[in-house]
Amino acid sequence: MRSERSSWGLRVAAYLGVAFLHIPLLLIILYAFTSEDRTYTFPPPGLTLKWFGVAFARQDMWAALWLSVRVATVATLIALALGAMVAAAMARARFRGKDSISLLITLPIALPGIVTGIALLSSIKRAGLEPGLATIVIGHATFCIVTVYNNVVARLRRLSPSQLEASQDLGARPFQTFRYVLLPHLATALLAGGLLAFALSFDEVIVTTFTAGAEQTLPIWLFGELFKPRQRPVTNVVAILVMLVTLLPILLSQRLTQGHEEMDGAGKST
Amino acid sequence: MTATLTPPSIPSLAVELRGLVCTFGTVKSGTVKSGTVKFGTVNAVDHVDLEIRAGEFYSLLGPSGSGKTTCLRLIGGFERPTAGQIRLFGQDVTGQPPYARDVNTVFQDYALFPHMSVLDNVAYALTVRGVDKATRNKRAGELLELVKLSAFASRRPAQLSGGQRQRVALARALVNTPKLLLLDEPLGALDLKLREAMQTELRSIQQSLGITFIYVTHDQGEVLSMSDRVAVFRDGRIEQEGTPQDLYEYPRTAFVADFVGGANVLPGALVGRVGGRFALRPERVEVSADGPGLNASITSVHYLGAQTRLELDANGVSIHALIASSRKFTPGQTVNLRWDAADLRPLED
Ligand SMILES: Nc1ncnc2c1ncn2[C@@H]1O[C@H](COP(=O)(O)OP(=O)(O)OP(=O)(O)O)[C@@H](O)[C@H]1O
Ligand SMILES: [Mg+2]
Numbered sequence: 001m002r003s004e005r006s007s008w009g010l011r012v013a014a015y016l017g018v019a020f021l022h023i024p025l026l027l028i029i030l031y032a033f034t035s036e037d038r039t040y041t042f043p044p045p046g047l048t049l050k051w052f053g054v055a056f057a058r059q060d061m062w063a064a065l066w067l068s069v070r071v072a073t074v075a076t077l078i079a080l081a082l083g084a085m086v087a088a089a090m091a092r093a094r095f096r097g098k099d100s101i102s103l104l105i106t107l108p109i110a111l112p113g114i115v116t117g118i119a120l121l122s123s124i125k126r127a128g129l130e131p132g133l134a135t136i137v138i139g140h141a142t143f144c145i146v147t148v149y150n151n152v153v154a155r156l157r158r159l160s161p162s163q164l165e166a167s168q169d170l171g172a173r174p175f176q177t178f179r180y181v182l183l184p185h186l187a188t189a190l191l192a193g194g195l196l197a198f199a200l201s202f203d204e205v206i207v208t209t210f211t212a213g214a215e216q217t218l219p220i221w222l223f224g225e226l227f228k229p230r231q232r233p234v235t236n237v238v239a240i241l242v243m244l245v246t247l248l249p250i251l252l253s254q255r256l257t258q259g260h261e262e263m264d265g266a267g268k269s270t
Numbered sequence: 271m272t273a274t275l276t277p278p279s280i281p282s283l284a285v286e287l288r289g290l291v292c293t294f295g296t297v298k299s300g301t302v303k304s305g306t307v308k309f310g311t312v313n314a315v316d317h318v319d320l321e322i323r324a325g326e327f328y329s330l331l332g333p334s335g336s337g338k339t340t341c342l343r344l345i346g347g348f349e350r351p352t353a354g355q356i357r358l359f360g361q362d363v364t365g366q367p368p369y370a371r372d373v374n375t376v377f378q379d380y381a382l383f384p385h386m387s388v389l390d391n392v393a394y395a396l397t398v399r400g401v402d403k404a405t406r407n408k409r410a411g412e413l414l415e416l417v418k419l420s421a422f423a424s425r426r427p428a429q430l431s432g433g434q435r436q437r438v439a440l441a442r443a444l445v446n447t448p449k450l451l452l453l454d455e456p457l458g459a460l461d462l463k464l465r466e467a468m469q470t471e472l473r474s475i476q477q478s479l480g481i482t483f484i485y486v487t488h489d490q491g492e493v494l495s496m497s498d499r500v501a502v503f504r505d506g507r508i509e510q511e512g513t514p515q516d517l518y519e520y521p522r523t524a525f526v527a528d529f530v531g532g533a534n535v536l537p538g539a540l541v542g543r544v545g546g547r548f549a550l551r552p553e554r555v556e557v558s559a560d561g562p563g564l565n566a567s568i569t570s571v572h573y574l575g576a577q578t579r580l581e582l583d584a585n586g587v588s589i590h591a592l593i594a595s596s597r598k599f600t601p602g603q604t605v606n607l608r609w610d611a612a613d614l615r616p617l618e619d
Contacts, residue, residue: 160379160381162377162378162379162381163381163383165346165348165368165375165377165381166375166377166381166382166383167383167394167398168347168367168368168369169346169347169348169368169369169373169374169375169443170369170374170394170395170398170442170443170446171369171395171398171399171446172369172394172398173369173398176398180383180394180397180398181383184385185385
């Protein structure tokens with residue numbers, strides 16, 4: 001069959017593409033186990049597990065991880081509340097300029113992080129806020145809202161208004177309609193949007209450098225660690241950790257929205 | 271809850287609409303003075319007065335866009351009237367939200383909840399009223415039995431056929447025994463055979479439960495066979511109201527004569543009267559190859575099975591006639607038309 005042969009060529013191209021994307025990741029994992037601590041010679045002279053011990057013994061690593069978890073959790077919660085509310089408002093409202101508003105809401109995800117960062121920094125200064133946990137959270141929430149918003153808007157579009165009417169018609173109060181009809185309809189979209197938001201926040205560097213002040217989230221700690229000459233493989237160990245924490249939610253959220261085709265905003269540019 | 275005798279306190283009127291107006295467009299409700307229509311707005315319902323008796327099977331009939339759905343949505347509470355009053359069983363409900371009205375609706379797209387089982391869908395009205403699980407499942411089971419879907423209780427709506435969904439929607443709307451049921455073209459999506467079966471079923475359910483039904487459709491055949499009374503809508507107004515026989519036999523306007531049963535609307539001069547227009551049912555037109563009567567030529571012949579429809583031209587006026595298919599005519603043939611003078615119904619202008 002002809003299609004068989006052409007798909008063979010395509011398959012090679014696909015494998016090459018995947019290899020190009022993933023070989024660097026595999027190298028990172030490999031060098032977490034190297035016995036040589038300064039240069040990345042290939043192949044590694046020997047393999048060891050000691051860097052895991054070294055990394056886990058670092059108090060500053062744990063502090064950075066804890067901060068990242070707190071930031072990502074709070075930013076996700078804010079994104080869930082605000083993103084869902086904005087989506088609900090936009091789904092119901094009919095007004096002029098609605099498309100522009102919708103664009104404005106989704107813009108932060110397309111905006112280069114450096115622009116968002118500078119803008120936030122100057123606003124924070126003007127407002128007289130002390131950089132810290134709160135300002136990091138605010139920065140992350142700007143783009144986390146978008147993932148929730150996009151997921152919920154897409155899901156609301158598939159809700160026929162007669163379902164909400166049917167619920168009211170059968171005697172449900174507004175809260176009951178929310179609880180029994182709207183929430184189940186949105187549940188997986190909210191979960192998927194929330195997981196994506198968490199992953200985005202957890203590995204964000206650029207915006208964070210502008211809003212963090214003296215605080216160190218895990219990616220920023222990692223970034224600083226890269227320039228220290230000794231114990232390089234420690235950064236690889238932590239990188240694996242970051243990969244796991246961000247990859248799992250993304251995979252999960254992809255599963256949740258399977259067949260819904262609404263993984264908008266899964267990637268943040270720069 | 272056994273009501274063997276209807277208590278005299280129950281009002282005999284289920285629905286009263288008084289001067290009901292519903293305007294869509296840029297004008298906000300309340301700013302429209304009665305009688306004036308501003309540019310860019312449409313009175314989907316335009317000064318409708320209607321009385322529906324308790325226990326009636328009442329139909330709203332009319333062409334697309336004539337305001338039937340809007341009228342139904344006003345009664346259900348999904349639209350706010352621009353002007354006028356809605357009374358249900360003697361109570362003014364004009365400003366009340368849907369959940370406060372003792373009215374349920376069977377939606378055109380059924381609007382079943384996709385994430386719930388069929389049983390949970392049917393039990394919904396009881397769930398939101400806080401009825402305990404055992405009681406509500408028992409009651410929902412009874413309703414599923416009524417619509418012959420007991421075997422499907424645990425399925426999701428997506429796993430049902432169109433006709434089965436329609437029955438679930440009906441069972442769900444009946445589970446808390448509302449006093450009034452609104453149905454918006456509930457059979458629109460079904461094929462002809464199923465449609466006819468459901469018509470009979472709907473009618474018998476309505477009669478056995480004694481619930482008032484308001485039924486919206488644009489299918490005049492459906493209306494004639496099921497309804498106690500019918501209101502014919504045109505451009506948001508009621509053109510004529512009455513029993514199916516009234517509408518069919520005594521149409522008051524050319525619009526009703528044409529829309530209900532497709533009557534001929536003929537100028538008085540043609541049928542030997544002075545002025546005015548007259549309705550004449552196609553099956554009351556006698557066609558013969560010779561003999562006295564109005565001279566006409568056949569323009570086309572449409573075989574419909576038991577009957578054949580003839581399109582005729584008489585002095586430039588087109589007339590159609592329904593005749594038994596056993597009689598043969600060919601296009602171009604000249605024939606004579608006769609009718610009983612009593613079958614000519616004078617129409618208002
Ligand atoms: N939400 C709305 N906004 C603006 N105009 C509307 C709205 N709903 C209905 N209309 C208009 O009101 C008029 C009556 O509509 P309605 O839906 O009541 O007609 P209908 O008799 O039910 O027709 P159909 O048989 O096609 O369902 C139409 O001209 C329609 O365009
Ligand atoms: Mg309609």
